[in-house]
Every structure is written in structure tokens, then in C-alpha cells.
Amino acid sequence: MELTGAEITIRCLQEEGTEYVFGYPGGAVLHIYDALFAQNQVKHILVRHEQAAVHAADGYARSTDKVGVALVTSGPGVTNAVTGIATAYMDSIPMVIISGQVPTYAIGEDAFQEVDTVGITRPCVKHNFLVKDVKEIASTIKKAFYLAKSGRPGPVLVDIPKDISNQKTEFSYPSSVNIRSYHPAQHSDLEQVKCAVQLLLAAKRPMIYAGGGVILADASKQLTELVRLLGFPCTNTLMGLGGYPATDKQFVGMLGMHGTYEANMGMQYCDVLLAVGARFDDRVVGNVKHFNQEKRKIIHIDIDPSSISKRVKVDLPIVGDVAHVLDDLLAELHGSKEKPDQQAIAPWWAQIKEWRGKNSLVYKNSDEIIKPQFVIEKLYEVTQGDAFITSDVGQHQMWAAQYYKFDKPRRWINSGGLGTMGFGLPAAMGVQLAHPDAHVACVTGEGSIQMCIQELSTCKQFQLPLKIIMLNNRYLGMVRQWQQFFHGNRYAESYMDALPDFVKLAEAYGHVGMRIEKPSDVEPALKEAFGRKQQLVFMDFITDQTENVFPMVQGGKGLSEVILAEDL
Amino acid sequence: MRHIISLLMENEAGALSRVSGLFSARGYNIESLTVAPTEDATLSRMTIVTSGSDEVIEQIYKQLNKLIEVVAVMDLSEGEHLERELMLVKVRAVGAVREEMKRMTDIFRGCIIDVSDKTYTIQLTGTGHKLESFLQAIDRSLILETVRTGASGIGRGDRILKL
Ligand SMILES: Cc1cc2nc3c(=O)[nH]c(=O)nc-3n(C[C@H](O)[C@H](O)[C@H](O)COP(=O)(O)OP(=O)(O)OC[C@H]3O[C@@H](n4cnc5c(N)ncnc54)[C@H](O)[C@@H]3O)c2cc1C
Ligand SMILES: Cc1ncc(C[n+]2csc(CCOP(=O)(O)OP(=O)(O)O)c2C)c(N)n1
Ligand SMILES: [Mg+2]
Numbered sequence: 197m198e199l200t201g202a203e204i205t206i207r208c209l210q211e212e213g214t215e216y217v218f219g220y221p222g223g224a225v226l227h228i229y230d231a232l233f234a235q236n237q238v239k240h241i242l243v244r245h246e247q248a249a250v251h252a253a254d255g256y257a258r259s260t261d262k263v264g265v266a267l268v269t270s271g272p273g274v275t276n277a278v279t280g281i282a283t284a285y286m287d288s289i290p291m292v293i294i295s296g297q298v299p300t301y302a303i304g305e306d307a308f309q310e311v312d313t314v315g316i317t318r319p320c321v322k323h324n325f326l327v328k329d330v331k332e333i334a335s336t337i338k339k340a341f342y343l344a345k346s347g348r349p350g351p352v353l354v355d356i357p358k359d360i361s362n363q364k365t366e367f368s369y370p371s372s373v374n375i376r377s378y379h380p381a382q383h384s385d386l387e388q389v390k391c392a393v394q395l396l397l398a399a400k401r402p403m404i405y406a407g408g409g410v411i412l413a414d415a416s417k418q419l420t421e422l423v424r425l426l427g428f429p430c431t432n433t434l435m436g437l438g439g440y441p442a443t444d445k446q447f448v449g450m451l452g453m454h455g456t457y458e459a460n461m462g463m464q465y466c467d468v469l470l471a472v473g474a475r476f477d478d479r480v481v482g483n484v485k486h487f488n489q490e491k492r493k494i495i496h497i498d499i500d501p502s503s504i505s506k507r508v509k510v511d512l513p514i515v516g517d518v519a520h521v522l523d524d525l526l527a528e529l530h531g532s533k534e535k536p537d538q539q540a541i542a543p544w545w546a547q548i549k550e551w552r553g554k555n556s557l558v559y560k561n562s563d564e565i566i567k568p569q570f571v572i573e574k575l576y577e578v579t580q581g582d583a584f585i586t587s588d589v590g591q592h593q594m595w596a597a598q599y600y601k602f603d604k605p606r607r608w609i610n611s612g613g614l615g616t617m618g619f620g621l622p623a624a625m626g627v628q629l630a631h632p633d634a635h636v637a638c639v640t641g642e643g644s645i646q647m648c649i650q651e652l653s654t655c656k657q658f659q660l661p662l663k664i665i666m667l668n669n670r671y672l673g674m675v676r677q678w679q680q681f682f683h684g685n686r687y688a689e690s691y692m693d694a695l696p697d698f699v700k701l702a703e704a705y706g707h708v709g710m711r712i713e714k715p716s717d718v719e720p721a722l723k724e725a726f727g728r729k730q731q732l733v734f735m736d737f738i739t740d741q742t743e744n745v746f747p748m749v750q751g752g753k754g755l756s757e758v759i760l761a762e763d764l
Numbered sequence: 765m766r767h768i769i770s771l772l773m774e775n776e777a778g779a780l781s782r783v784s785g786l787f788s789a790r791g792y793n794i795e796s797l798t799v800a801p802t803e804d805a806t807l808s809r810m811t812i813v814t815s816g817s818d819e820v821i822e823q824i825y826k827q828l829n830k831l832i833e834v835v836a837v838m839d840l841s842e843g844e845h846l847e848r849e850l851m852l853v854k855v856r857a858v859g860a861v862r863e864e865m866k867r868m869t870d871i872f873r874g875c876i877i878d879v880s881d882k883t884y885t886i887q888l889t890g891t892g893h894k895l896e897s898f899l900q901a902i903d904r905s906l907i908l909e910t911v912r913t914g915a916s917g918i919g920r921g922d923r924i925l926k927l
Contacts, residue, residue: 314778319789323832326778343832376927377774377835502826505819 201330201361202227208337211369218249222269224296227361244650248622250280255623258609260630264291271309282320286613290349292340299359313355322350330363342373347380348500384516389524392495399468401544402428408435409473416605418522426536431459435612438602452480454594457556460755471496473518476508486754497521556747568667568739572599578722583635584627588620588644591673594745596639618647628660637663643672652705664734669741677744702734711736766815768840768917774833775808796914811917844920851895854908857884872898
């Protein structure tokens with residue numbers, strides 16, 4: 197039987213096991229919406245802005261190991277989606293975006309709602325396609341899912357002109373894909389693995405630095421086993437949190453700009469560094485010259501050769517999937533006659549304990565005014581460390597990362613690479629749909645939440661009982677902090693004036709709103725909110741306006757040149 | 765340092781813009797870029813002349829390989845290779861100059877491919893260096909226009925870039 201391009205598109209999603217499509221209709225995708233309407237296997241979540249569709253698909257993907265799917269119309273639908281696509285691209289999130297395009301015969305004529313979608317999205321997708329023949333829809337969508345998920349994951353966009361989605365052809369879904377120009381690495385070179393084991397066993401001041409690649413590869417089990425077997429300290433990047441259990445004694449906390457003192461000092465002064473699925477981001481190693489002042493051997497496991505020796509020269513590259521490489525490393529270690537020598541690294545641990553003694557995350561609590569860190573600590577306690585936490589971007593994001601101890605992967609969902617304000621709420625929608633019975637909280641600021649606040653309406657429609665934890669400091673806090681440090685306290689446009697009454701706003705959308713102003717109310721309020729299992733609760737925490745995020749390694753400085761709260 | 769990179773890629777609409785977009789987005793130099801289909805109509809071959817530190821060249825190589833439509837990449841300058849470029853130069857050629865231009869063209873083993881009563885169009889192939897030398901050698905004020913293809917490169921002997 198012949199099917200239309202639109203029907204084929206939906207059949208492809210069914211074949212891929214797509215549960216949810218996050219989208220927004222418009223002229224160029226009407227045939228596709230018609231085909232969606234005619235079935236009920238793939239469920240559609242109608243958002244209120246295309247940026248949110250992509251973030252929601254992103255949150256869905258980050259909290260599962262599946263590919264997120266978004267559907268948008270041509271022109272403004274696509275341009276609205278671009279922020280979401282770039283966000284997913286920077287953090288290597290597997291996603292397929294299907295966009296409508298004007299009919300093939302109108303392309304290039306400045307047709308109504310025409311934009312060069314493939315051109316606009318090219319720099320922020322792993323790959324994209326314009327389908328010009330209905331016979332190619334099925335194979336293109338198959339490729340898109342394969343590309344999105346394999347190798348270093350990323351968003352893939354498929355642009356389908358309106359006439360193509362209405363033409364008919366026979367449907368058959370390819371069972372396999374072969375792209376002759378694309379062969380992502382899988383297994384590592386065993387010789388390299390052997391060398392790595394030698395280096396690790398000889399280390400006197402070892403450090404394991406694990407990033408988002410561990411989460412993406414679902415390799416936290418292997419990482420945890422390796423770290424325990426070696427007895428080495430382990431740090432995570434912002435993207436890697438949960439990849440190693442944060443409550444474990446070998447965990448030294450997050451590293452980087454707002455990382456712990458012990459993690460950053462350990463990173464700076466180690467003699468052997470094992471980097472696992474992490475990309476030596478500028479927010480992680482600070483000033484590269486300063487970092488390179490210390491001599492150390494670096495082993496780097498990454499699936500993308502271009503991540504290796506990009507910013508920091510690596511001695512032993514191992515290109516491959518983290519899960520496979522760690523399996524090989526573990527097998528090699530188990531088989532080796534030499535065993536990790538805990539005596540040899542004891543002085544290093546003593547040094548790390550001394551650094552730990554600085555207590556770099558300590559803050560002055562107060563009885564009068566709510567400290568943002570305190571809210572996160574209480575959030576951790578009330579949810580017993582077992583919630584999915586999404587976040588927006590700013591100080592609140594850093595406090596959530598520092599004070600919520602993630603013991604499991606895929607629980608911490610945030611925009612690290614692009615740092616997209618507005619990400620938190622729609623991402624939480626995707627997470628909640630993927631985990632209907634779990635506690636899902638969005639930690640946000642009064643600035644960020646207003647960038648996608650319209651999604652409160654989507655939450656009402658689909659009854660998503662999120663808990664919004666807004667740390668309301670009446671400032672674009674992260675901006676204000678930088679202005680305080682680097683711009684002589686001139687707070688140019690970082691004050692959030694004319695804020696709405698968030699309690700009323702939540703109520704207007706049909707949710708529960710709470711304003712919390714006293715430290716003693718924090719815990720009871722959180723308990724009440726999480727007790728409301730069926731309702732979205734918007735919690736407006738009025739927090740200390742002038743609180744800053746510490747520790748802080750300023751841009752251009754080295755990891756050991758950190759500012760601690762106690763220094764001020 | 766100057767590098768000459770050869771690559772094979774799918775002969776598909778938009779593939780070229782992925783390569784050129786990569787260079788502009790990441791701030792890499794392009795001295796020249798040439799592209800045309802190969803004997804296998806599904807593949808195009810591109811030659812890019814670029815320059816940069818060893819680290820930058822390593823990244824260029826890796827980033828090119830990462831593009832989905834790129835089938836194979838080779839840094840020709842890592843080994844023995846040949847490179848050739850074609851140039852067309854239109855010169856004002858009247859009176860005594862006509863003889864002189866003809867002579868210079870012969871010396872550089874070029875040929876005159878179009879003649880009018882006031883102009884010659886000279887075709888020349890060789891390395892970029894040779895083409896430069898030719899332009900230096902003739903009277904600059906006589907040049908009406910020049911058009912160059914940019915370098916095409918190929919490995920010597922057994923150095924082959926093929927699928
Ligand atoms: C306000 C703000 C402050 C920030 N402060 C900090 C900070 O203090 N500390 C910090 O760490 N970050 C911070 N960041 C985040 C930072 O910008 C980067 O996003 C982050 O450090 C990158 O994490 P990562 O190195 O783990 O890489 P990711 O972006 O997660 O990249 C993953 C790496 O793993 C590889 N990979 C993917 N899949 C696999 C696989 N299957 N096998 C092998 N390899 C794989 C990829 O090729 C890539 O190289 C901050 C961001 C913001 C917005
Ligand atoms: C879309 C977008 N615009 C601007 C920025 C720059 N920026 C980073 S943090 C920040 C302030 C965020 O304010 P708020 O959400 O109130 O969080 P706080 O830092 O106060 O906790 C801004 C403006 C950004 N990251 N994203
Ligand atoms: Mg704020």
C-alpha cells in the first residue's frame with residue numbers, strides 16, 4: 197500500500213519506538229500533523245514555544261538513553277527552535293528534529309515562511325538533511341536516528357518540504373544503515389589500554405576526571421568500578437555529575453570555575469590524569485598555560501578524536517566508546533600481576549584531605565534570610581537525593597550542582613556548553629514524561645524562569661506535577677557577581693525590576709504557588725510541595741540578594757588561583 | 765606552516781558549504797579551495813590549501829573527518845606530492861608587446877588561447893610559485909585580468925587517496 201510522506205514520517209517514528217514528539221504545528225507540517233492525528237502510538241506534546249519543544253525533547257533524552265524528537269514548522273518555527281538545537285549540540289545530546297519546509301517548487305523564491313533551514317542550523321547540528329524525494333523519507337529518518345545516537349551523539353535535523361509530505365510511495369523501513377563516510381570508533385586500541393594501565397599503576401599522585409561522556413555512554417558502573425579498584429580520587433565536570441556517586445569518599449566534588457578546592461588542586465598537581473569522556477573545557481582547566489606549568493601524564497578516553505589534544509596536549513589518547521574502553525581497562529587491570537599500590541598514593545590522599553579541610557563549600561547560614569545554598573541542601577534532604585533535578589543558568593545552577601549530591605547518572609539535567617537560560621522548565625517537562633512517577637524539580641532563578649514561563653500552560657494541559665524551586669534574588673545573579681568582581685560593582689542592567697507576583701502567576705496557570713521568606717519555612721514548605729504528588733508547585737524562595745558562588749576561578753586564571761569565600 | 769589537504773566527499777548538494785562553513789566558523793585560514801567530481805560520479809574531490817600551527821592543522825584534519833559527508837582526508841604535505849594550478853591571464857597586447865608576451869609565454873611553457881587585436885589570453889599551469897613568477901616577469905601594467913583555479917594536489921607514486 198502506498199503512504200504519503202507524512203504517514204511515512206510517523207510510521208518511521210513508530211518504528212524507532214518514539215513515545216513522545218514535542219512540537220508545534222504550522223502550515224508546512226499540516227500533513228504530518230494529520231498523520232499524527234490518525235494514530236495514537238506516538239503521543240504529541242503541544243508546547244507553547246518551539247524552543248521549549250526542543251528543550252523538552254532534550255530533557256527527555258538526557259534523562260533516558262533514548263533519542264528525543266521535536267517537530268516544528270518552517271520559518272519562525274525553525275528559528276525559534278535554533279536555541280534548543282544549539283543547546284543540545286553543545287552538550288552532545290541525541291535528538292531528531294523534524295521541520296516542515298515550503299514546497300520544493302517554492303524553495304528559493306522567498307516563499308511565505310521560508311528560511312534556509314539547512315543553512316541556518318548547519319553549524320549547530322551533528323548533521324542535517326533536506327528531503328527532496330518522498331522515496332527518501334524513510335531512509336533519511338533511519339539515518340537521522342542512527343547518526344543522533346551513535347558515536348558522539350548530537351541533534352540531527354530532517355527538513356521535509358510540504359509537497360513531499362503529501363506525495364505517495366511504498367513504505368518500507370530499512371533494517372540497517374550504512375553510511376560509507378561514517379564509522380564512529382567503538383573499541384579501543386588494546387596496546388593503548390595496556391600503556392594506560394602501566395601509567396596508572398605507576399602514578400603517585402593520580403586523578404580521574406570524568407565528564408559528560410560517561411553519562412552519554414551509560415558507563416558510570418564501569419567508572420565506579422575502576423575508581424574503586426584503583427583507589428584514586430575522582431572528580432566530575434558539571435556535565436559528568438552523577439557519573440560517579442557524589443556521596444562516595446573517593447569523590448572530591450566538581451572541578452572547574454566553581455569546583456571544590458580539592459578537585460581543582462588535585463587536577464593541577466596530579467602526576468597522572470585519566471580524563472574520561474570530558475573535553476578540557478575552558479571553564480574546567482582555566483588558563484591552559486597555567487595548567488601546563490605542572491608536569492603530568494594525561495590519558496584521554498574520548499569517542500571524538502577532535503576532543504583530544506584540542507586545548508590541552510594529551511600523552512596517551514584512547515579513541516573509543518567510554519563503556520567499551522573502561523571494560524577493556526578493567527579486564528587488563530584484573531589480569532595484570534601488578535596491583536594498585538595504596539601505600540604509594542597514601543601521601544597524595546593525605547594532601548587531598550588537607551585541601552578538603554579548607555571546606556571550600558562552606559557558607560554562612562542565617563536565621564533571618566534564606567541562603568540559596570540552604571534551599572538546595574534541604575531540597576536534597578527532602579527528596580532523599582533521589583529526584584531528577586533540571587536547572588536553568590546562573591548562580592542557582594552552580595549551587596544546585598554543588599549542594600545536591602548526585603549519586604546516579606541522568607539525574608542532573610542542565611545546559612552546560614551553551615548555558616541557555618530558559619532550559620530548565622521545558623527540560624523538566626520532558627523528564628517528567630519519561631519518568632511519570634519520579635520527583636522532578638526545576639531549580640531556577642527569577643530571570644531564567646521568565647524565558648520559558650509560558651510552558652506552565654503546557655504543564656497544566658499534560659498534568660505534569662513538577663516542582664519549581666525558584667531562588668529569587670531579584671538579580672541576574674551570575675551577571676551581578678561578575679560585575680561585582682570585574683566591573684567595580686557597577687550593576688548595569690542586572691537588577692530584576694517589576695517582577696510579577698509568581699504565586700498569582702502560578703495560580704493563574706492553574707497551579708499551586710508558594711512564597712517562602714523565612715529560613716525556618718524552607719523545609720516544611722518543601723515537604724508540603726513534594727507531598728502534592730499530582731500538582732505542579734511553584735516555589736518562590738526569597739533569597740539573600742548578595743550571595744555569591746564560591747569557590748571561583750576567574751576567567752584567565754589558573755586552577756590553583758581560586759578565590760574562596762573565606763578570602764573575602 | 766602551509767598545508768595542502770585533499771579530501772573525498774559525497775557529491776551532494778550542500779557538502780561544500782559544510783566544509784567552507786567549518787573553516788569560517790572555527791577561524792581557520794583558507795588560501796584556496798578547489799572542488800570537482802571524480803571518475804566516480806558519487807564522489808567529489810577537494811583540495812584545500814591552508815596554513816596554521818601543528819595543533820591547528822591537527823584540528824582541521826580531525827574536524828574535516830568528523831563531517832558526515834567526508835569520506836577520506838589526507839594531508840598531502842605530510843609526504844611527497846605534486847600540486848598544480850591553472851591560471852588564465854588576459855593582457856593588453858599591441859605593437860612590440862605582442863612578440864614579447866609570446867616569448868614569455870613560451871618560456872613559462874604556457875599557451876595563448878585567445879587572441880584579439882588588442883589582447884592575448886594566456887593559459888599557464890604549474891605550482892603557485894611558478895604562476896607568481898610569471899606575473900612578476902611580465903609588465904604588470906599590461907595585465908587586464910587574471911583568474912586562478914587554486915591548487916589541485918595529488919600524492920606521488922603509491923600515495924593514493926581512494927575509497
Ligand atoms: C554558568 C556556568 C558555569 C559553569 N561552570 C563550570 C564549572 O565550574 N565546572 C565545570 O566542569 N563546568 C562548568 N560549566 C560547564 C562547561 O561550560 C562545560 O559545559 C562542561 O565543563 C563540559 O563538560 P565535559 O567536559 O564533561 O564535556 P561534555 O560537553 O559533556 O562532552 C562530552 C565529551 O565526551 C565525549 N563523548 C560523548 N559520548 C562518548 C562516548 N560514548 N564515549 C566516549 N566519549 C564520549 C564527547 O566527544 C565529548 O568530548 C559551566 C557552565 C555554565 C553555564
Ligand atoms: C539566553 C541567555 N541570555 C543571557 C545569558 C547570560 N546570563 C548568564 S547567567 C544570567 C543571569 C541569570 O539570572 P537568574 O536566572 O535570576 O539566575 P541567578 O544567577 O540570579 O541565580 C545571565 C543573564 C544566558 N546564559 N542565556
Ligand atoms: Mg536571579
